[in-house]
Amino acid sequence: xxxxxxxxxxxxxxxxxxxxxxxxxxxxxxxxxxxxxxxxxxxxxxxxxxxxxxxxxxxxxxxxxxxxxxxxxxxxxxxxxxxxxxxxxxxxxxxxxxxxxxxxxxxxxxxxxxxxxxxxxxxxxxxxxxxxxxxxxxxxxxxxxxxxxxxxxxxxxxxxxxxxxxxxxxxxxxxxxxxxxxxxxxxxxxxxxxxxxxxxxxxxxxxxxxxxxxxxxxxxxxxxxxxxxxxxxxxxxxxxxxxxxxxxxxxxxxxxxxxxxxxxxxxxxxxxxxxxxxxxxxxxxxxxxxxxxxxxxxxxxxxxxxxxxxxxxxxxxxxxxxxxxxxxxxxxxxxxxxxxxxxxxxxxxxxxxxxxxxxxxxxxxxxxxxxxxxxxxxxxxxxxxxxxxxxxxxxxxxxxxxxxxxxxxxxxxxxxxxxxxxxxxxxxxxxxxxxxxxxxxxxxxxxxxxxxxxxxxxxxxxxxxxxxxxxxxxxxxxxxxxxxxxxxxxxxxxxxxxxxxxxxxxxxx
Amino acid sequence: xxxxxxxxxxxxxxxxxxxxxxxxxxxxxxxxxxxxxxxxxxxxxxxxxxxxxxxxxxxxxxxxxxxxxxxxxxxxxxxxxxxxxxxxxxxxxxxxxxxxxxxxxxxxxxxxxxxxxxxxxxxxxxxxxxxxxxxxxxxxxxxxxxxxxxxxxxxxxxxxxxxxxxxxxxxxxxx
Numbered sequence: 030x031x032x033x034x035x036x037x038x039x040x041x042x043x044x045x046x047x048x049x050x051x052x053x054x055x056x057x058x059x060x061x062x063x064x065x066x067x068x069x070x071x072x073x074x075x076x077x078x079x080x081x082x083x084x085x086x087x088x089x090x091x092x093x094x095x096x097x098x099x100x101x102x103x104x105x106x107x108x109x110x111x112x113x114x115x116x117x118x119x120x121x122x123x124x125x126x127x128x129x130x131x132x133x134x135x136x137x138x139x140x141x142x143x144x145x146x147x148x149x150x151x152x153x154x155x156x157x158x159x160x161x162x163x164x165x166x167x168x169x170x171x172x173x174x175x176x177x178x179x180x181x182x183x184x185x186x187x188x189x190x191x192x193x194x195x196x197x198x199x200x201x202x203x204x205x206x207x208x209x210x211x212x213x214x215x216x217x218x219x220x221x222x223x224x225x226x227x228x229x230x231x232x233x234x235x236x237x238x239x240x241x242x243x244x245x246x247x248x249x250x251x252x253x254x255x256x257x258x259x260x261x262x263x264x265x266x267x268x269x270x271x272x273x274x275x276x277x278x279x280x281x282x283x284x285x286x287x288x289x290x291x292x293x294x295x296x297x298x299x300x301x302x303x304x305x306x307x308x309x310x311x312x313x314x315x316x317x318x319x320x321x322x323x324x325x326x327x328x329x330x331x332x333x334x335x336x337x338x339x340x341x342x343x344x345x346x347x348x349x350x351x352x353x354x355x356x357x358x359x360x361x362x363x364x365x366x367x368x369x370x371x372x373x374x375x376x377x378x379x380x381x382x383x384x385x386x387x388x389x390x391x392x393x394x395x396x397x398x399x400x401x402x403x404x405x406x407x408x409x410x411x412x413x414x415x416x417x418x419x420x421x422x423x424x425x426x427x428x429x430x431x432x433x434x435x436x437x438x439x440x441x442x443x444x445x446x447x448x449x450x451x452x453x454x455x456x457x458x459x460x461x462x463x464x465x466x467x468x469x470x471x472x473x474x475x476x477x478x479x480x481x482x483x484x485x486x487x488x489x490x491x492x493x494x495x496x497x498x499x500x501x502x503x504x505x506x507x508x509x510x511x512x513x514x515x516x517x518x519x520x521x522x523x524x525x526x527x528x529x530x531x532x533x534x535x536x537x538x
Numbered sequence: 539x540x541x542x543x544x545x546x547x548x549x550x551x552x553x554x555x556x557x558x559x560x561x562x563x564x565x566x567x568x569x570x571x572x573x574x575x576x577x578x579x580x581x582x583x584x585x586x587x588x589x590x591x592x593x594x595x596x597x598x599x600x601x602x603x604x605x606x607x608x609x610x611x612x613x614x615x616x617x618x619x620x621x622x623x624x625x626x627x628x629x630x631x632x633x634x635x636x637x638x639x640x641x642x643x644x645x646x647x648x649x650x651x652x653x654x655x656x657x658x659x660x661x662x663x664x665x666x667x668x669x670x671x672x673x674x675x676x677x678x679x680x681x682x683x684x685x686x687x688x689x690x691x692x693x694x695x696x697x698x699x700x701x702x703x704x705x706x707x708x709x710x711x712x713x
Contacts, residue, residue, distance in 0.1 A: 069703065077703055197600065201593035205559050208566060208586050217578045221570040245650070249643040426673035427692060429650055430666045433657070434696060438704035443658055450654040454647060462552045480582040487581055 031160060031389075038386025039393055042088060049089040053398055056096025057405045063097070064104020064116040065413060067240060067432045070439070071101025071117055072360030079364055079371075087372040091391045092398075094368055098344055098361050099398050103147040103406055106337050110139045111257070111416050112428060114244040118236065118474055119304040119340040122187075122312035124243055125467055126325060126332030131257065133328050134264030136417050137410075141275020142330045143337045144406045146286055149279075150338035151399035153290025154297070154345025159392045162381070166353025168502070169298055174485035175496070175503040180299050181479045183510050184306035187313040188468040190322075199465035206469035209233055210476020216484045228444035232477055237436035237445045238452040239474070242466050245432060245449060246456030248425045257424065258417050267414040272407070279334050285315050289338030296339070297346025300358040304343040305474055311339030314513060326467075345395070351376055352388050547605040553598065560594040563587050638676075649673060661711030662700070667693035 043049070056078075063074035074097050082090035105116030110127035123143065130139035158165070188203030189196070212222040213232030223229035251257070258265045279286065289311040296307040315335035316325040325332050347358040355376030357363035369376050374384070381388055416424070436445030459466055490496030497503050567587040570579060638645065653669035660668070670689035679685055697713055 073703065076705070195597075195600070197593055197596045201559065201590060201597055204586050204590040204593060205563065208563060208583065208590055211583060211586075212566065215570075215579055217574075219570075219574045219579045221573050221579070221583070222566045249646050249650075252642050252646050253639055422674065422677040422679065423688070425646070426670050430653070430669060430692070431696060433654060433666075434662060434700040434704075434708075437657075437662070437708060438700060438706070441704075441706035446654045446657060450651055453650065457643065457647065458551075458555050462549075462555055476582075484578060484581055487577070492577075 032385050035385030035389050039389035042386055042390040043394060049086075049092050049394070052085070052089055052093035053096045053394070053401055054405060056093045057100035057398065057402055058409065060097035060100025060102075061104040061107070061405070061409055061413075064101035064106075065108040065111075067108060067112065067114045067116070067244065067428060067435050069116075069435055070236070070360070071098060071105065072364055073438065074101060075361060075364040079367060082368055083371060087368075087374060088387060088390055088394075090368050090372065091365070091387075092394050094365055095344075095391065095395055096398055098365075099151055099341070099395065099402055100405070101361075102151075102341050102344055103144065103337070103402060106143040106147060106333075106340070107140065107410075107413050110143060110333070111136060111414065112244055113247045114240055114428075114432070117304075117340075118239065119308050119343060120336070121239070121305075121467065121470060121474065122308040122336035123333055123340070125312065125336070126327070126329045127336075128247075129326070129328035130330065130333070131417065132259060134258045135271075135328065136258065136414055137266075137268050137271035138275035138278055138330065139328075139333055140410045140414055141272040141277075142279040142333045143275075144272075144403065144410065145276045145279035146289065146334040146337035147341040147406070148399055148403040149286045150290045150293055150341030151344065151402060152396060153287060153338070154294045154342025155348075155392050155395045155399065156345075157291070157294045157342075158345040158348055159389070159396070162349060162353065162388070162392070165298055165349045166381070169300065169350050169354060171502060172299060173500065173503075174482045174489060175500050176506055177299055178479065178482035178486050179503055179506040179510060180296060180306055180310075181475050181482060183296075183506075183513075184309040184471065184475055185479065186510070186514060187309050188465075188471055190313050190316060194463055198463060199468040202459060202464040202466070203468035203472040206472025206474075207476040207479065208472075210235070210473040211480045213477075216477075216481040228440075228442065228447075233473065234436070234440045234445055234448045235474055236439050237432075237448040239470050240432050240436065241449040241452030241454075242456030242459070242470055242473075245429060245453030246460055246466070248429060249453065249457050250460055251421065252425055254421055256417065256421055257419075265417045267411055267418070269411065272410055272414075275330070278330050282331055282334060285331050285334045286338045288314060289335045290342040293339035293342030294346040297343025297358070298349040299346075300350045300354075300356050304340060304347060304359050304361075305478075307343040307346070308336040308340040309471060311335045317513065317516075345392075348392070353377070353381055355380065544605060547608045549601055549605070552601050556594050556598050556601070560591060563590045563594070645676060646673070649676065658709050661709045661713075663693050663697045663713045664711045666696065 059074055059078065060071055063069045064071050075094050078093070078097060082093055085093065101117065102119065105120035106123045106127065108114045108116045109120040109123035110131055113124050113128040115121045115124050127139045127143065130136065185203070188199060210233065213229050214220055220230065256265060292311040292314065293307045296310055297304050312332055312335045315331050316322050319325065319329075319331065344361070347362045350356045350358045351362045351365055355366070357366045366376060374380065432449055433446045436449040437443070439445050456466055459469060497507065567583060570583045573579065649669065649672055653665055656665045667689045670692055671685050674685050674689065694713065697710065701708055701710070
């Protein structure tokens with residue numbers, strides 16, 4: 030599976046000079062900072078620093094940009110934990126348990142769990158990529174709209190599992206989010222629900238809406254409190270020891286980390302869909318397998334571990350289509366593709382064949398980056414976690430204003446800030462009446478993706494449902510999805526039956 | 539008399555939220571149908587709209603039946619399922635609270651709304667400084683030098699940083 034000649038070529042490339050390595054730590058730090066500032070995206074950081082790579086050679090440029098990518102994935106988790114703002118759409122599930130942990134004064138532990146999960150996720154993702162890049166690229170080439178739709182459906186099933194107190198309310202929030210996610214030009218070229226506004230042609234700006242619903246609405250709700258963390262000054266301490274405790278806590282559930290890593294790389298390899306869905310699928314799998322699913326959403330460290338390991342390893346997954354097919358799977362890989370072009374290199378099968386050593390060098394350098402992320406993250410966490418010490422009276426207007434700047438930066442016009450405002454108010458109303466905000470965000474995020482893939486599946490199949498049986502990968506994914514929904518219930522029933530039987534046996538005895 | 543009490547117990551704010559969601563769903567379905575009534579256009583919108591409207595009805599039924607059940611629940615004092623008139627929005631219910639504390643989220647939301655809407659006219663720099671200053675004053679900060687220093691300093695720093703980072707021109711008044 031691994032081309033040994035290319036692999037030794039990669040070692041030679043990486044070992045020949047120190048210069049490529051010099052950019053890794055600055056790259057990780059830039060990514061971390063961009064990832065954790067509300068509204069700034071990792072892809073934006075990569076775009077801003079893309080011109081700087083012009084003077085670098087190709088390998089150094091790739092190392093620098095992928096370091097920003099890796100740092101950004103973790104940075105997104107940091108703001109998700111500390112401010113309830115998923116820095117990227119791939120950190121949505123991190124907010125579910127990370128932010129409740131922060132509110133309980135367990136921000137140090139949550140950051141520790143996120144760091145170890147991100148490190149292991151990155152390592153797992155790139156290790157699988159190293160071993161399986163050839164077969165994975167063959168599979169990715171075979172993925173069609175039906176497969177992508179099933180993957181999206183997998184993400185959507187989380188809406189039903191995140192039911193909170195009222196299942197009907199979270200379903201309503203999820204379906205309503207799904208509907209407004211399809212506003213704008215349909216995949217078929219029909220304009221719907223835009224009220225004649227040019228701002229809505231591309232649909233609702235998802236990231237500003239997400240920041241509004243998650244963060245701004247939360248900031249409105251907690252505006253009466255003195256600090257982000259409830260309780261006294263002791264709870265707000267930034268403690269290295271407790272971050273280490275968090276690392277240990279994360280390591281206590283290696284199966285969650287590894288499962289997250291595997292889900293991340295496999296789902297992340299699906300172009301266009303991958304990274305947004307990977308963290309959701311991993312989170313919902315962790316929740317379904319848990320002995321105490323009701324603790325998820327209340328500050329369960331396993332939820333943070335599942336989400337962060339998957340979003341970090343989805344970076345490795347997204348490289349499959351970039352290296353093997355020359356197709357960007359998301360904004361981050363699109364910038365990497367731009368770097369390919371700037372250095373006169375064409376992605377796709379030719380790249381792997383002719384420059385396999387460079388591809389392997391990038392993958393192996395990213396494995397090293399995974400370790401470096403651990404140390405850089407450990408140092409930076411001390412600085413970043415200090416945010417919990419800022420009184421809310423300064424933090425709330427500051428974060429709201431930065432969200433407005435960031436939203437403008439994302440859309441390039443007033444549509445961003447206005448979307449932020451509307452969804453902040455909508456999110457506040459949902460929160461007030463016990464609706465699930467994550468459900469609404471998942472619906473919004475996946476709405477237009479789901480419609481596009483469903484429409485293409487319909488067009489390709491001609492409306493025949495039996496088309497699914499002609500697509501082995503769709504069929505396999507669908508079977509896995511049904512199994513993952515049904516298996517925990519079956520296990521629970523069997524467990525109860527077994528418990529009942531042993532009780533009965535004890536009674537007889 | 540009885541119906542008067544019932545209407546007082548119904549959570550009208552929640553009913554309004556449901557009505558807004560149902561209204562948007564109906565408008566969107568109608569607009570999409572008008573634009574094109576072919577399967578290709580409605581493949582997701584139609585089933586999702588029907589599901590959303592059905593859920594609206596179910597949640598509305600829950601809200602109304604909770605209002606009907608309320609007196610019995612009051613008697614047994616079950617705080618779990620009683621339709622509490624959202625005390626958490628204005629702070630802890632047990633503490634006596636001032637009018638400002640009670641409406642703090644609404645005041646903050648209003649200030650934020652004005653800030654966003656003023657951005658095209660005042661620019662990001664001036665609007666942000668004003669928003670910070672007003673928010674600090676509302677929150678009881680009374681040291682004039684601190685309010686001006688923090689607001690202006692923050693606005694200048696963030697505006698310069700974002701102007702450098704964002705690839706588009708931003709509305710800016712002074713900087």
